[in-house]
Amino acid sequence: MSTWMDIAALDDIPPRGARVIKTRMGCVALFRTHDDQIFALDDACPHKKGPLSDGIVHGHAVTCPLHNWVIDLETGQAQGNERGQVNTYRARVEQGRVLLDISRLAARSAA
Template sequence: MNWIDIGALDDIPLRGARVVKTQLGCVALFRTDTDRVFAVSDTCPHKGGPLSEGIVHGNKVTCPLHNWVFSLETGQAQGADSGSITTYPVQVAAGRILLDATTLKKRSAA
């Protein structure tokens, strides 16, 4: 993997999100209340809502437009909803958030 430093863990508030803009679209980074960090596509497959503006609860995010809930670990929609979002490898090292650039390059343009 080709890790790129995209910022400090403290740049994302607990239960908050930030967006990384790439040439192929936006990636949402979420920090849970236990300091876990997840990276997923920022667009809800249902109506295109910005997931980075959603509510983080546990290891899930709720879309701000129509309340679809997605697992930040697997990208799968929860409950009766069907669909998924793309997840990306991310890690935290020495308080810095690292995102895998190799995986981003493989992403297809939307």
């Protein structure tokens, strides 16, 4: 089941940039890539919890600002030789609005 919530306008997030939203499960980063897709991931690198939302966004990946781990935005997997995984959430853009599927955020908090 999905619960889509309207979060903000696409233009509130800079291209090749990110903004965070606060949730009970911690901060979730919304990334806007060069092709105007939106990806939602926990805002914490699996390495040392660096704020991914402050990293450089390139292609469909972000580089953590602390130690340059590269995280795949589509899967949440650390790339290269690193091992690690970030939670991802479903997000989409509809008519210039960013929608986030908050069902997992709610489910996790209920559990």
